[in-house]
Amino acid sequence: MSEKMAPRDQGVPDHSNLLHPGMARNYGKWDYHERVRPGVLRYVAESGESLYMVRAGSPRTMSPETIEKICDIADRFCQGFLRFSMRTNVEFMVEEAEQVEPLIEAIKSELGFPIGGTGPSISNIAHTQGWLHCNLPGTDAAGAVKALMDDLIEEFENERFPNRVKIATSCCQINCGRHADIGIIVQHHHAPRINYDNMKICDLPKVVAICPVAAIRPKVVGGTPSVEIVQEKCMYCGACHGQCPSMEIRDAETDTLSIWVGGKGANTRGGPSLMKLAVWGLPNNPPRWPEVSDAVRKILDAYKEGGKDWERVGEWIERIGWQRFFEKTGFTFTKYHIEDGPNAMWTYNRSTQVRI
Amino acid sequence: MSKKKEGETGSDKTKLNTPLLDELESGPWPSFVTDLKNWSRKKPAVAQLLNQLEDSYETKWNYWTGTVLNVTGYGGGIIARLSEKAEEYPDLAEFHTIRVLPPAGFVYSTERLRNLSGICERHGAGILQLHGLTGDILALGFDNKGSRAASEDLMANGWDLGGSGAALRSLQCCVGQARCEMACFDTMKTTRFITNHYISFLHRPEFMYKFKIKISGCGNDCSNAMISSDMPIMGTWRGAMQIDQARVAEFIDEKGVEYLIDNVITRCPTRCISLKGNELVVDNDDCVRCMHCINVMHKALKPGKERGVTICLGAKRTLKIGDTMSSVIVPFMPLETEEDFEKLTDLIDQIWEFWNDNAMDHERIGEFIARVGLGAFIEGIGREPDPRMVSETRTSPFIKFEELAPGRLEGEQKQEPTVWQREPESSESSP
Numbered sequence: 001m002s003e004k005m006a007p008r009d010q011g012v013p014d015h016s017n018l019l020h021p022g023m024a025r026n027y028g029k030w031d032y033h034e035r036v037r038p039g040v041l042r043y044v045a046e047s048g049e050s051l052y053m054v055r056a057g058s059p060r061t062m063s064p065e066t067i068e069k070i071c072d073i074a075d076r077f078c079q080g081f082l083r084f085s086m087r088t089n090v091e092f093m094v095e096e097a098e099q100v101e102p103l104i105e106a107i108k109s110e111l112g113f114p115i116g117g118t119g120p121s122i123s124n125i126a127h128t129q130g131w132l133h134c135n136l137p138g139t140d141a142a143g144a145v146k147a148l149m150d151d152l153i154e155e156f157e158n159e160r161f162p163n164r165v166k167i168a169t170s171c172c173q174i175n176c177g178r179h180a181d182i183g184i185i186v187q188h189h190h191a192p193r194i195n196y197d198n199m200k201i202c203d204l205p206k207v208v209a210i211c212p213v214a215a216i217r218p219k220v221v222g223g224t225p226s227v228e229i230v231q232e233k234c235m236y237c238g239a240c241h242g243q244c245p246s247m248e249i250r251d252a253e254t255d256t257l258s259i260w261v262g263g264k265g266a267n268t269r270g271g272p273s274l275m276k277l278a279v280w281g282l283p284n285n286p287p288r289w290p291e292v293s294d295a296v297r298k299i300l301d302a303y304k305e306g307g308k309d310w311e312r313v314g315e316w317i318e319r320i321g322w323q324r325f326f327e328k329t330g331f332t333f334t335k336y337h338i339e340d341g342p343n344a345m346w347t348y349n350r351s352t353q354v355r356i
Numbered sequence: 357m358s359k360k361k362e363g364e365t366g367s368d369k370t371k372l373n374t375p376l377l378d379e380l381e382s383g384p385w386p387s388f389v390t391d392l393k394n395w396s397r398k399k400p401a402v403a404q405l406l407n408q409l410e411d412s413y414e415t416k417w418n419y420w421t422g423t424v425l426n427v428t429g430y431g432g433g434i435i436a437r438l439s440e441k442a443e444e445y446p447d448l449a450e451f452h453t454i455r456v457l458p459p460a461g462f463v464y465s466t467e468r469l470r471n472l473s474g475i476c477e478r479h480g481a482g483i484l485q486l487h488g489l490t491g492d493i494l495a496l497g498f499d500n501k502g503s504r505a506a507s508e509d510l511m512a513n514g515w516d517l518g519g520s521g522a523a524l525r526s527l528q529c530c531v532g533q534a535r536c537e538m539a540c541f542d543t544m545k546t547t548r549f550i551t552n553h554y555i556s557f558l559h560r561p562e563f564m565y566k567f568k569i570k571i572s573g574c575g576n577d578c579s580n581a582m583i584s585s586d587m588p589i590m591g592t593w594r595g596a597m598q599i600d601q602a603r604v605a606e607f608i609d610e611k612g613v614e615y616l617i618d619n620v621i622t623r624c625p626t627r628c629i630s631l632k633g634n635e636l637v638v639d640n641d642d643c644v645r646c647m648h649c650i651n652v653m654h655k656a657l658k659p660g661k662e663r664g665v666t667i668c669l670g671a672k673r674t675l676k677i678g679d680t681m682s683s684v685i686v687p688f689m690p691l692e693t694e695e696d697f698e699k700l701t702d703l704i705d706q707i708w709e710f711w712n713d714n715a716m717d718h719e720r721i722g723e724f725i726a727r728v729g730l731g732a733f734i735e736g737i738g739r740e741p742d743p744r745m746v747s748e749t750r751t752s753p754f755i756k757f758e759e760l761a762p763g764r765l766e767g768e769q770k771q772e773p774t775v776w777q778r779e780p781e782s783s784e785s786s787p
Binding site for chain 2: 146
């Protein structure tokens with residue numbers, strides 16, 4: 001083995017050889033950009049040169065055959081270079097305006113990828129691994145995203161919202177999909193079931209220590225060191241499940257999905273914000289999760305109608321208030337919407353400012 | 357760990373049979389199911405992958421377990437997956453993901469992308485995900501032997517593995533100066549510099565827990581650094597923003613004064629923009645570099661000329677103490693010269709040392725700061741308090757003033773460092 005060992009610790013490939021020539025020539029010398037049409041941006045350099053970027057929505061999970069088709073298009077139109085965006089879109093760059101339409105034609109006919117995801121549209125959904133390849137998921141990711149984007153494709157291909165909308169899905173409560181304007185998460189509804197036969201594979205002190213609410217206690221079970229769960233304390237977060245697969249938190253019968261709104265990473269205006277609970281108890285319903293699509297659509301419709309220019313989903317809700325949000329979406333406000341985490345008091349209405 | 361059953365193919369379960377997944381072939385969005393079904397003609401393992409996924413769709417249950425697999429010299433980079441249904445799907449007995457470090461900013465030549473794809477096809481199922489939420493290239497479907505062979509092949513071809521476990525994770529940055537006029541520093545260069553400088557920490561987990569650095573060229577944060585990385589490095593500038601009044605006039609001609617008032621002036625979080633006739637005036641002392649007005653008027657307005665970064669610490673999602681968000685540690689520093697980059701690595705060194713010396717197992721840096729307090733933390737890393745680190749001063753009056761506590765009343769005395777006493781550098785531990 002040692003004779004065939006390749007060099008270690010090479011790190012990140014040198015990007016200077018991987019830039020489209022238009023990007024390389026004007027690196028650090030861009031003047032402005034404009035949105036030519038949904039999915040197409042024109043970047044103008046100080047030199048006066050233009051670079052057109054065509055953004056195509058990919059399914060993220062791709063076979064070598066699809067990769068080859070992407071490369072083939074980039075060879076024919078883009079001098080052999082391309083880029084991927086943060087939200088798994090493929091970006092093709094050309095220097096001449098006349099190349100844009102034929103490029104779009106090729107992307108649509110050869111790859112079947114839609115063009116869009118720029119400006120105030122819905123970009124591709126950031127998603128996790130799900131049943132396809134994760135060891136912890138309560139639901140699928142790629143399939144749920146496919147179903148949702150089928151429903152929302154027109155909003156990917158058009159720029160019709162007050163501002164951009166980022167959607168993310170997560171298949172367990174660890175929430176790798178992170179904060180977004182609209183986030184979809186799995187919720188568990190009871191404490192983990194302990195598989196006592198298999199506890200020896202886990203590092204027990206770590207299983208005890210990882211519980212945020214100290215609900216896991218060491219206990220000898222059947223003569224073997226193990227743990228027990230204090231049911232009343234457990235908040236069903238599943239932290240222990242990531243630490244120890246024998247702490248089974250998932251439940252095919254009872255797991256549900258919930259939708260959260262108003263997360264944003266950008267520092268613009270009010271700065272970054274976290275997403276908050278909008279609706280809970282949606283069924284985990286493969287293969288197309290219609291109830292989720294339905295709820296997301298309600299939020300988007302209300303936001304599209306009521307949001308002012310440049311307001312992100314969270315900023316729109318902040319302006320109109322949560323009372324109006326529930327009125328406009330038709331969701332029900334329940335006691336479960338009220339925070340009970342460590343900073344709960346700061347989320348109550350601590351004034352008499354009330355819409356009556 | 358698990359045994360692969362060569363030759364045992366009698367079961368029909370290995371033949372593609374996916375009625376539920378087939379429902380994901382209709383509709384206008386590109387279907388990964390169609391793509392993988394086609395691909396399964398060449399790679400039978402992919403048919404088994406889809407069949408197992410179909411089982412999950414039917415039972416709402418997951419059939420993957422995780423384990424550990426390493427290539428020689430590395431302590432991470434491979435996310436090992438074993439199927440619990442290996443009896444039915446022998447090719448899934450070992451079906452691992454390899455994380456590969458992508459080029460900074462996700463830029464590729466077709467030559468390199470084909471090279472990557474070819475290697476993954478040669479040694480495994482060849483499925484690529486561009487990119488995972490960790491910022492890695494994800495290559496799916498290798499058994500133990502294939503994982504090692506693919507890794508060697510990748511590294512022989514100029515690729516390297518990404519981070520996993522309690523290590524520095526693969527960095528991620530926006531497209532930056534390569535294609536964006538708003539980028540205030542070279543995000544791609546910084547990503548490559550930090551990764552390669554600390555590459556050993558990325559491949560050999562030795563931290564208390566994971567550490568993610570994400571890099572964005574401006575406050576718009578296209579790399580999602582602020583809410584999803586332990587250390588966001590964000591572009592910003594010092595001094596006046598650049599205003600092209602001729603283009604301001606063009607903007608007003610095109611959009612109207614009302615639009616400018618509603619969407620630029622009144623949306624400024626510090627109300628530092630006003631209109632004098634047809635001229636836009638910015639009170640730069642009050643500007644907080646939020647980028648909103650520049651986003652709206654990106655032809656007329658630009659970041660200032662003296663550029664640099666704001667460095668924050670601490671974001672992660674909700675497990676275990678609830679969400680933490682990043683907060684400012686370094687309000688401004690330039691990041692251009694070699695000395696600047698040296699200052700950056702000095703800072704990272706200090707942060708990692710204090711964190712790893714004092715954090716508990718599985719404690720991310722945001723959780724650590726929440727536990728010890730930002731005041732103690734910055735003292736631990738040798739930085740002076742700066743009002744730009746907080747949104748407001750404290751409301752709780754219960755304070756241990758070290759300077760004012762008389763020793764004879766047993767008030768807490770100033771210690772070095774305050775509370776979390778480190779081992780002296782020279783001490784030899786004796787039994």
